[in-house]
Amino acid sequence: MITLQGLSKRYGDTVAVDSLDLEVRPGRVTGFLGPNGAGKSTTMRMILGLDRPTSGRALVDGRPYRELDRPLHHVGAVLDARAVHPGRSARSHLVALARTHRIPDRRVDEVLDTVGLAGAARRRAGAFSLGMGQRLGIAAALLGDPRLLVLDEPVNGLDPDGVRWVRDLMRSMADEGRTVFVSSHLMSEMQLTADHLVVIGRGRLITDAPLAEVLDNSAWSAVRVRAPHPEDLVTALEAEGAGVERPGAGELVVTGVPIERVGELAHRAGVALHELSPREASLEQAYRELTSDSVQYAAPTGGRR
Amino acid sequence: MTPSTRSGPAPAAARPDRPAGPARAVSDLAATASSEWVKLRSVRSTWWGAALALGLSATVAPLTAVATVGNMQQDRIPSADVPASEMAVYAAVWAVQFAVIALALPVMTSEYSSRSVHPALQAVPARVRLLAAKTVALMSFVFACGLVTGTAGTLTAHLVMLHPLIEGYGTLDPAGAAADVVRLSAYLALVAALTLGAGTALRSAAAALAAVSALLFALPAVLVLLGGRTGVYVAERLPLSAGVSFVDSAFVMGRSEAALTPGAGGMVLLCWAAAALAAGALVLTRRDA
Structure with missing residues (x-):
C-alpha cells in the first residue's frame, strides 16, 4: 500500500506536486494519469525515496521508502527503462542489484527467464532496444518478489506481445493481492488494465475513482x-x-x-x-474532459504543422 | 513468456524486519560492497584502467631506472644506490595514478550519466552506505592493483639494472621493496578514494576530472610558482606533496626542507580523501537523485 499525505514538491517557484493525498490500495491495478508535466514522475520518484518532498510524506507500507528494511522485497519499480550502464550485461546489472539483498543468482536467472531475456542475459545493455530495456527494468522490479509494483510508462517501446504480457503481469500481480501503481499515456491501454484511476493535473489531484465510475460520469456517455x-x-x-x-x-x-x-x-x-x-465513453474522452483545464503543454488546435 | 512471477505460492505477505543495530549495518555494508564489486568487475573501463596501470608501471619504472643510472654515470646527479622498488614508486606517482584516476572516475559518475543511480538507490536507499560500499570495493581493488603493478615495476626495473651498461647501481632489498610496494598501493588507493569523493560531489566525470587534476597537479604548481613561505607550506599539505612525503622516496620529487614526515604526509592525504568522500556523502544525501 502507498500512502501520500499532503505530498508537495516545489522547484523554486514551480510547484510540481501540490499537496497530494492519496491511498493506493492492494489487490487492484491503479492507473496514474495526467498530462505531461502534471507531476506523475515526480510523485513516483518521491514514493521511491529518490526525491525528497518539500512537504508532506510518501509512505510505503506505512514507512518512508528510505526507512524500509530490504526495500526490494517491498517495492519493485521501473522508472526509466534505460537506467542501466550501457557497458554492463543484463545479468551483471541484475546480479549487482540482487547482491545488495543477498538474493541468490538463481533468482536472477529466474526473472531473466520470466521477462524473456534469458537469451540476451550476457549481452551489453547498451545494445538493447527500448523494449528489451523495459523487460530488463521489469526483471529488476521482480527480483525481490515485491508486494508493490510501481511502473512508469511500462509499455513504452514494447511490441504487441510485450504489451499484452505486461498487462497480464499487472493483472496477475493485483489478483495475488499485490499493489500495482502504473502510469501511462495510453488511454486505451489503461482502459484495459486499470481497475482504479488517479488523475492529476498541474500537480493536483483531479480524480481518484474506480474506472467504471469515471466512464459513467463522462458527458460522452x-x-x-x-x-x-x-x-x-x-x-x-x-x-x-x-x-x-x-x-x-x-x-x-x-x-x-x-x-x-x-x-x-x-x-x-x-x-x-x-x-x-x-x-459508452472511452477513457480517452473521459480523460480529456477531466484534464482539459490543466493541460500545460497543449499544441495549438487546428494550427499549422 | 508467462506472467507468473513467483517461485512458490507466496502470498503478498510482509517479511519481518530484522532488528536494527550494528550487526545489520555491517551485514548490509558487506552485501552492498559485494554488489559494488560486481559492478566494478562487469565494466570494461575497470579492466582497461587496470591493464593501463600495469603497462605503465612495467615500462615507466625500468625507463626511470635507465635514466637515473645514466645521469649518475655522467655525474649529473650524485651517485647513490638505486633501489628498484623506488623506481616503481616513481612510476606510481607520475604515471600509474593517472590510470587509477581514470578507473575511479566512472565509479559514481557513470551511475549518473546512465541514470543507473535510480535502481541503485532503490536497492540501497541508505545513501551513505552506497558510497561506503563503493569506497570499500574501489579501494580494495586499487590497492590490489597497486601491489601487482608495484611488484611488476620493481622487477622490471631490477632486471633492466642488471644490464652490463648500467649495472652496479641497482639494489633490491626484499623487505624495503615490500614496504615501498605497500606504500605506493596505499597511495593509489587513497587517490582513488579522493577521485570517487569528487565524482560523487560533482556527479559529472568532466567536472570531477577537472577538480581532481586541479587539486593534485595545478594548485601545487601555482603555489610553488608564487613562492613565499605560505605558498610552500600549503603546497606541502596538498594531496600530491603529502602523498610523495608518505611514499618516502627521494627519487620521486627531490627532498624539500618543508616536506612533511612520511607519517604526517600519510595522515594529510588520508584527510584529503576523507574530506572528498564527506563532501560526496553530503551531496548524495542532500540532493535529489
Whole structure:
C-alpha cells in the first residue's frame, strides 16, 4: 500500500506536486494519469525515496521508502527503462542489484527467464532496444518478489506481445493481492488494465475513482435513439431535464437519463423506435474532459504543422 | 513468456524486519560492497584502467631506472644506490595514478550519466552506505592493483639494472621493496578514494576530472610558482606533496626542507580523501537523485 499525505514538491517557484493525498490500495491495478508535466514522475520518484518532498510524506507500507528494511522485497519499480550502464550485461546489472539483498543468482536467472531475456542475459545493455530495456527494468522490479509494483510508462517501446504480457503481469500481480501503481499515456491501454484511476493535473489531484465510475460520469456517455417521428419523445425527455441533441433527422443523442428511462418514456409517448443503444465513453474522452483545464503543454488546435 | 512471477505460492505477505543495530549495518555494508564489486568487475573501463596501470608501471619504472643510472654515470646527479622498488614508486606517482584516476572516475559518475543511480538507490536507499560500499570495493581493488603493478615495476626495473651498461647501481632489498610496494598501493588507493569523493560531489566525470587534476597537479604548481613561505607550506599539505612525503622516496620529487614526515604526509592525504568522500556523502544525501 502507498500512502501520500499532503505530498508537495516545489522547484523554486514551480510547484510540481501540490499537496497530494492519496491511498493506493492492494489487490487492484491503479492507473496514474495526467498530462505531461502534471507531476506523475515526480510523485513516483518521491514514493521511491529518490526525491525528497518539500512537504508532506510518501509512505510505503506505512514507512518512508528510505526507512524500509530490504526495500526490494517491498517495492519493485521501473522508472526509466534505460537506467542501466550501457557497458554492463543484463545479468551483471541484475546480479549487482540482487547482491545488495543477498538474493541468490538463481533468482536472477529466474526473472531473466520470466521477462524473456534469458537469451540476451550476457549481452551489453547498451545494445538493447527500448523494449528489451523495459523487460530488463521489469526483471529488476521482480527480483525481490515485491508486494508493490510501481511502473512508469511500462509499455513504452514494447511490441504487441510485450504489451499484452505486461498487462497480464499487472493483472496477475493485483489478483495475488499485490499493489500495482502504473502510469501511462495510453488511454486505451489503461482502459484495459486499470481497475482504479488517479488523475492529476498541474500537480493536483483531479480524480481518484474506480474506472467504471469515471466512464459513467463522462458527458460522452449517452443514449442513441433512432425514431422516424421522435417529436413526442423529445418533449417528454426535455420535461425530464435530459439533454437532447439531434444530429440528423430521426436521430437523437440523449444525455443525463439512463437508457431504461428513455425506453419507458418512448413507450409511454407511443413513439416507435428503430434503435435504442448506449454510447459508452472511452477513457480517452473521459480523460480529456477531466484534464482539459490543466493541460500545460497543449499544441495549438487546428494550427499549422 | 508467462506472467507468473513467483517461485512458490507466496502470498503478498510482509517479511519481518530484522532488528536494527550494528550487526545489520555491517551485514548490509558487506552485501552492498559485494554488489559494488560486481559492478566494478562487469565494466570494461575497470579492466582497461587496470591493464593501463600495469603497462605503465612495467615500462615507466625500468625507463626511470635507465635514466637515473645514466645521469649518475655522467655525474649529473650524485651517485647513490638505486633501489628498484623506488623506481616503481616513481612510476606510481607520475604515471600509474593517472590510470587509477581514470578507473575511479566512472565509479559514481557513470551511475549518473546512465541514470543507473535510480535502481541503485532503490536497492540501497541508505545513501551513505552506497558510497561506503563503493569506497570499500574501489579501494580494495586499487590497492590490489597497486601491489601487482608495484611488484611488476620493481622487477622490471631490477632486471633492466642488471644490464652490463648500467649495472652496479641497482639494489633490491626484499623487505624495503615490500614496504615501498605497500606504500605506493596505499597511495593509489587513497587517490582513488579522493577521485570517487569528487565524482560523487560533482556527479559529472568532466567536472570531477577537472577538480581532481586541479587539486593534485595545478594548485601545487601555482603555489610553488608564487613562492613565499605560505605558498610552500600549503603546497606541502596538498594531496600530491603529502602523498610523495608518505611514499618516502627521494627519487620521486627531490627532498624539500618543508616536506612533511612520511607519517604526517600519510595522515594529510588520508584527510584529503576523507574530506572528498564527506563532501560526496553530503551531496548524495542532500540532493535529489
